[in-house]
Amino acid sequence: MKKIFTCLLPIILLAFLSFPSLAQQGLLRYADRKAVEENYFEAGKGYAEAFAKKPSYRAAKGAAIAYEKMRDYSRAYEWWKRVVAYGDAIQSDRLAYIAAANQAGKIEAVFEALDSIGTSKPEALRNLNLDSLRRWYDAAGGNTGVRRLEKINGASADFGWTKAANGRVYFSSDRGGSGDRKRSGLRIDNGYRYYAKSSDWTGRNFLSIYSVDEAGKVLRFEPPVPDVFHASDPFPLADENLIFYTVTRDIRQSNDYEVHPEIFYSRLDASGNPVDFVGLPANAPLEYGLKSPFVDESQNRLYFSSNMPGGYGGYDLYVMEFDEGYKFGAPVNLGPLINTAGNEIDPFIRNGRFYFASDGHTGLGGLDIFVSDKRGNEFLGVKNMGLPYNSPQDDFGFFESADQAVVISSNRPGSTGLDDLFELETLGVDFRAQVVACDGTAVTGTLDVQMTEGSEKQTVAVQQGPAGELRATISADQEQEISIKKEGYFALEDKSLSSRGLSEGKLEKTYQLVKIPYRTAVYVDLVYYNLDQSEIREDAEAPLDKIAELLTSYSFLNIVVRSHTDARASNAYNEILSEKRADAVRDYLGKFGIARSRIQAEWLGETELTSNCGEGLPCSEENYQLDRRTELLLLAFPEVGKTYPVPPEMQGIDLCDVSNLPLPEELPTIYFGFDEAELSLQDKMALERVALMLRNMLNRRLAITGHTDNRGSAAYNEALSERRALVVKNYLEGKGIASDRLVYEFFGKRKPVNDCDNVPCTQEMHRLNRRTELSLPRSIPRLNKHWSQKE
Structure with missing residues (x-):
């Protein structure tokens, strides 16, 4: 445009x-x-x-x-x-x-x-x-803006900022008083040409090069080239005490009115003063101009702008190679991807990116700054750098110093002179976050949000929307932290936020708040007692030791201790006996430092029998034993209404899936005698624990698989393994476990633990093959379709 x-x-x-x-x-x-x-x-x-x-x-x-x-x-x-x-x-x-x-x-x-x-x-x-x-x-927007270089800019035209390796800054300017003009009848145009007609004067001073030392003192840099009217476009080399620049000289002949700029270079002494001068062999000031020198020292190449014949329009960008003695080759036009029918000036290369200014490529107005990725000698597209690099006016002279300061030249609004120098600065970053629930919908209502940034943890104000939106303005190039809390949800913390290195002025996040599964059973076990006793038996110590270990390891767990008796003796007596049994468990756990506040004790006497041994009913001693028990239920997040942080042990776990929450369960394997499919007392005690788990963990299902040893025919063993699976399934159904949560399979002798067909087996090895295995799959397989509801 x-x-x-x-x-x-x-x-x-x-x-x-x-x-x-x-x-x-x-x-x-x-x-x-x-x-x-x-x-x-x-x-x-x-x-x-x-x-x-x-x-x-x-x-x-x-x-x-x-x-x-x-x-x-x-x-x-x-x-x-x-x-x-x-x-x-x-x-x-x-x-x-x-x-x-x-x-x-x-x-x-x-x-x-x-x-x-x-x-x-x-x-x-x-x-x-x-x-x-x-x-x-x-x-428009982003996290970058521009600010004027107040210590340099004035009412004059100031542009073309560069910085040498020693820290000295150079720039071009037409500052100075009218006394600086040796010939008041000289007209200057934007191409730094001049004409001799006195009526053609623009009213502006000559261009000169100035330097700024590390103390901030501005000094005029005088090129040693004779008869110079204009001097501009300084470019100091990093590896040598050498500076390139553009000059316009008074070399008119009798009938020549127009003189074009040339590129020269000079060596500098220790004080930064030029000691000699050399012009480029391509200079032809009475025919065309050369300006805007940039030296790629790593490649021994000089880039510049020229309106020499054979180009694509006004001023085009060219490159010349040179050797160690600064002998230059022929100029090569950079081609139609870079050059247009307009003007291209001010080449600059940094980290494989080629920057330049152009009024021929589509932009915002006047000269704009463009960039092209450079791979070897090939340019890969041209992109307008957009706001804030460019404005509706002229923007040119892109330069990035070794310390990553970026300075451009522009006459945009806010300039005090014809052109001013502007440095890019990092502005605030727009932080936006959306808070969602497990199903992806917005979390509504007021959130407790705290946000800080920097090493001093400065507080950042956060605005909230009605549908879980968060918005804040954060500082650029800083580390941030945010915490989000809401009653009934896990507290969320993000300490990995950072606004460093953002290519855009915004940082967007999505946070998921997970509802706390209050009082969720995550582990269960059982301990049993002798008749009319409350002492902890030897076989109860291992389960209680495991419970103590889990309570010690996980601070978000509490335990419910539910103690029972059989139906013998009076209700009052049995209630007191069950209380003693609960106290015995509580005292045992106290030896491990488990606070009593984390133990909820319940004594139920004979009110919840697991057998059919009611008062006055005949019953076996085996079933009475099953009634004399204490149920141990570990509950996660026991305080309803409390806002819990996600426990360290569960970081990285998808807590939206409740099945990820329970601790690993250790399920028993039921072993059988030779050619048998009956359950022993020990088997029933083990299955009571499984039933307790399934009653308290409703998201769980159970897979049951029956097996035999290798003795007997395949058909006989197939039927026997089915009976062994069914005896377990039927027992659990009798304990109130819904049939649709149980599935069984049977494999006969096809999946032995010990391969007794090829290796002589002991009786113990045969026993290990006669088994029913239990597992908790994520989903219940339907391999043989032996769903209990279809039996």
Whole structure:
């Protein structure tokens, strides 16, 4: 789009100059003549004075073009606004008005003008991609901005900042008083050319190179080249005391009025002063210009800008190779990917990226800064660097120092001179987070959110939305931490937040809050007692030791101790006896340092028998034994309403799946006698524990598999293994376990623990093959489809 703006101006100018005028006034004739001479300083004054005497479309348009040529964008915008108010205004005037509004920073006026064009754009505007302006501005933001270098910038034009390896800074400027001008009749244009006609003076001083030492003192750098009017574009080398620069010299001949810039280089002494000078062999100041030198010392290549014949437009970018003695090869044009029909200047390379300024590639206005990835001699695309590197005005002179300071040159709003130096700075980062539940829906309601940043843990204000949205402005290049709490959910902490190295000015996160499964059984066991006794038996010590170990290891666990008796003796006696049994367990665990506050004791007497041995009913001693028991239930997160952090032992576990919460269970294996499928007392005691687990862990299912040893036929053993699986399944169903939570399989002798067909087996080895195995699968297999509800 800028390219089109630039190309349209000569067309507009020529059309305007050819506009017939039957009664031109003296001021208009004077302004016309100065415009033809490209003395826009005087032309603009003439048109403005003519308009003041008698407003007209012609005078307004002449002033608009003149001030646009002078890069006085604010005045150009005001004059173009007058132009388009006339009925004589044409389509190209409206386009020029949009360009002027953009360059003057009148963004709302740009959008209003774009909206007025509508979808049916005139033919002259149809292919201009004006909507790209809206896209760039809508994408504005990020975590970078720019600030003026106050210690250098002034009312003058200051641009082209570079920094040497020794810390000395160089830049170009037209600062200085009128006494600095040796020839007041010299006109300077944007290409640093000069003309000899006294009427062509722009009113600005000569360009010079200045340096800033580490103490901040600004000194004028005087190139030793004789007869220099302009000196600019300093580029000091890092590995040698050498500096390249651009000069314009007084080398006019009798009929030569136009002189182009050249590139020279000088060696520097210990104080940074030049001791000699050498011009590039490609210099031809009476034919074309060379400027903007950049030296890639790692590759012995000099990049520069030139309008020499054979290019693609105005100034193109070129490269020349040189040897250790600085003997330069022929200039090579960087090609049509980089160069356009417009102007390309200020090449710079850092970390495989090629930066340059252009008014030919599509951008925001005037010169913009672009970047291309460079692989060897190949360039991979060209990208506009967007805001804040670029603005509606001219942006150029990208330089990144070894300490990663990035400085650009620009005449954007906020500049005090014709051009100013701006340093990129890191701004605040927009932090946004969404808090969701396990099912992905937003967690609504008030959250307790705390956020800090930096080593001093500075508090960051966080705003909350009604649907779990969090938003804050955090500092860039800092480490942050956030904690999120809500009643009924695990407290969440993120200590890995960081705004360092963000390519955009935002940091987005999604956090999942998990509901706390209060009082969830995660481990169970049973201990048994002798008749009318409460002492801990020897066979109860191992289970209790395991319980103590788990309570010691996991602070989020408490235990419920539920003690029972058989039905013999009175209810009152049995209640007291069950209390003694609960106390015995509590005392035993206390030896391991388990606080009594973590032990909830219940004594139930004979109210919850596991057998059918009610009072007065005949019963075997074996079933009485099963009733004399204490149930041990480890409960996770026992305090309902308390906000628990995710336990360290469960970090990284998907707690949305409740089955991930229980601790690993140790399930028994039931062994049988030869050719038997009956359960012993020990087997029933073991299965009581399994039933207790399934009654308290409703998310669990049980897989049951029956096996035999290798003796007997395959068919007989197949049936026997089924009976062994069914005897276990039927026992658990009798204890209240729903049939749809149990599945059984039988394998006969096909899956032995010991291969007794090929190895002689002892009786013990045969016993290990006669078994029913229990497991807790994630999902119940349907291999043989022996679901209990289908029996």
